[in-house]
Amino acid sequence: QVQLVESGGGVVQPGRSLRLSCAASGFTFSTYPMHWVRQAPGKGLEWVAAISYDGGSTNYADSVKGRFIISRDNSKNTLYLQMNSLRGDDTAVYYCARSGPERGTYRGLDYWGQGALVTVSS
């Protein structure tokens, strides 16, 4: 069955960096676009970034553009989110999600991980 498992969350000081990982299994990872979505405590969902199946195309929310980098290693079935210059408003649970069930990056997110909590605080 499809599984997405995030790791790398934790407490980090403002201005510092953190990298999240998302290990995928149960499907052909290299053929699916992938996303990161975050949710601040008690708040709604916010889309963060997406990457094409081969990593050749990436897109970001304006709120993280220039600070976050989404990438993937298809040989390791792993998605990454490098987060730089972190701010307090980046505090959230970060979910990785798969595009699906139809082909196309933005038609729906059909599988989600359990989430990784990132807390930005001094």
Added chain:
Amino acid sequence: QSALTQPASVSGSPGQSITISCTGTSSDLGVYNYVSWYQQHPGKAPKLMIYDVSNRPSGVSNRFSGSKSGNTASLTISGLQAEDEADYYCSSYTSSSTPYVFGTGTKVTVL
């Protein structure tokens, strides 16, 4: 890109039908049929309920249906059940600099 607008809360009694609206603009809902709906129970990851405006993924109950008219999309839950009590979010592709946007979220309460 602003979030799509949803009512903060909707409630209904068991067995009733409820509808959640999602209002966007001519940059998203008005031009694209890439509307999705997600259900999220407290402390859990979101679950895809509807994609491409009105399609249900495999395994999702046919009590859930979606539609769209102009800049507004809707999710209808018929035969409301206690397990439907959750937060619901719409989403859409947009032509703005942020290509994907979620709605503000609606808390559904089963009375």
